[in-house]
Amino acid sequence: MIVCVCNALSEERCREAACSEECRTVGCIYRRLGANVQCGRCLSTMTEILYEEQDRRAAAASAARRDKLPARA
């Protein structure tokens, strides 16, 4: 699915960019993909993608921490 028509950015590429640890803002997604916001119609979808990927990263980090805890007897 194309998320940003102006820059021809697919959802897959946007999610890959949003997955990066350093990517904490929507603007970072565009920069990582070498794009600029033009009409702005994609901003709400891009924000959803960013939040979903941040939640996914947080859940993975939490699971990794949980796996390192000693087992309870």
Ligand code: FES
């Ligand atoms: S659809 Fe993304 S800037 Fe226009």
